[in-house]
Amino acid sequence: MLPSSCSSSSAAAMRPAKRQASGADLEARRSAVRAWGNQPLAEADPDVHALMERERERQVRGIELIASENFVCRAVLDALGSHLTNKYSEGHPGARYYGGNQHIDAIERLCHERACTAFGLDPACWGVNVQPYSCTSANLAVYTGLLLPNDRIMGLEPPSGGHVSHGYYTPSGKKVSGASIFFESLSYKVNPQTGYIDYDKLEDRAMDFHPKILICGGSSYPREWDFARMRLIADKCGAVLMCDMAHISGLVAAKECRSPFDYCDVVTSTTHKNLRGPRGGIIFFRKGKNMRKRGGSFSQGDENDYDFEDKINFAVFPSLQGGPHNNHIAALAITLKQVATPEYKAYIQQVKKNAQALASALLRRKCRLVTGGTDNHLVLWDLRTFGLTGKNFEKVCELCHISINKTPIYGDNGSISPGGVRIGTPAMTTRGCLEDDFEVIADFLIRATQIAGSVLKQHGKVQKEFLRGLENNKDIIELGNQVEAFASQFAMPGFDV
Incomplete structure (x- = not known):
């Protein structure tokens, strides 16, 4: 065993090296935390980022008519x-x-x-x-x-x-x-x-x-x-x-x-x-x-x-x-x-005008609306007069880049096959659409009923066969391209587009 004096001096000589190694280790650990905390999404998780970008593109290039959806501003x-x-x-x-x-x-x-x-x-x-x-x-x-x-x-x-x-x-x-x-x-x-x-x-x-x-x-x-x-x-x-x-x-x-x-x-x-x-x-x-x-x-x-x-x-x-x-x-x-601003009141007034314009446009095209119209921001469209279900029509619209949602109409078998769709104007009003724009949207919706009816006639009511008839359908592709061209004219709040 070394003398105690030698042991003490050897230990003292080793201390600075330990402190130096410990300091370097701490700095490496701090750097790792900084690197983890500051990665942008595209680097931190490319998979999620890619899916989010696809959803952003869907919102920009589509017509959003779901009555319960809207677009928030950049500040939100x-x-x-x-x-x-x-x-x-x-x-x-x-x-x-x-x-x-x-x-x-x-x-x-x-x-x-x-x-x-x-x-x-x-x-x-x-x-x-x-x-x-x-x-x-x-x-x-x-x-x-x-x-x-x-x-x-x-x-x-x-x-x-x-x-x-x-x-x-x-x-x-x-x-x-x-x-x-x-x-x-x-x-x-x-x-x-x-x-x-x-x-x-x-x-x-x-x-x-x-x-x-x-x-x-x-x-x-x-x-x-x-x-x-x-x-x-x-x-x-x-x-x-x-x-x-x-x-x-x-x-x-x-x-x-x-x-x-x-x-x-x-x-x-x-x-x-x-x-x-x-x-x-x-x-x-x-x-x-x-x-x-x-x-x-x-x-x-x-x-x-x-x-x-x-x-x-x-x-x-x-x-x-x-x-x-x-x-x-x-x-x-x-x-x-x-x-609480006058600008918001003007927005809501336009939401109502657009809903009434859409309702009038559909009624002129021989569509049946529940209660015959609207007092607010939405219309309920009974598709049974076209021989369609809300589920089939919603799917056709989705493939054409129009978002709506199926809904039961009182008296139908809504739990199994809802007979209508709910259509709202708030989201597209947020993007700047006015009454004439909803006339165009009404035309798109009528064309979607024609496509759905044609596929139903050719392929029958069995859901699997109906969906097969929608694959690579030229009419759907054509209408989808027109919808994208229309929607892309309008600004998207909060997005750099």
């Missing part, structure tokens, strides 16, 4: 792809479960303020929750907050244009959504002859069923809602009146349709569609003194305070969701600032 895209996605913020402003949320709190509070401003609401009378991940999540949060398991809800049935999150059982009794699994639901319907909601029958069903929540709003209803009548019915059967305004929220904000806020207790919505924001949900609820008397009027009274706020906020978090998506909330705040 910037917020969605921002560093805000890094922060966990479980809880609500001022009451978070994590530290470091002071700036996130400010963004969410700003979003609350802008939501009230966009819809002309007094923040002393209305509260808002901007955390739901979707409108379906928002609806379920309302039910969870205000009801007990197996309590009753009542909304428009999906075959009549309602949404499954309002409660629905298939004819065989299958429970389609969480709303029907955890609560008892009974749907109301449209009049099969007119396509309009039958409020008299609705009232009869509500008085028999006595729901705790009565829901107005739908996914495929082209006409105005009679919120005043719904209020009377809700009061008569003792229900909370809730509106899911997902499809008309932009029209409500622009005061281009009746407002559910004049009559309803709770209002939910998506934040995309014709609101033109990021994908998510939002809940508005009355707060403060309940001054409503039976019959729908509002006047000074001696009622109790509304008790919705704490119940609904608790249902969103912690009952149903974890941390909110802060990048979405910032993007929504940007959207709501735009919604």
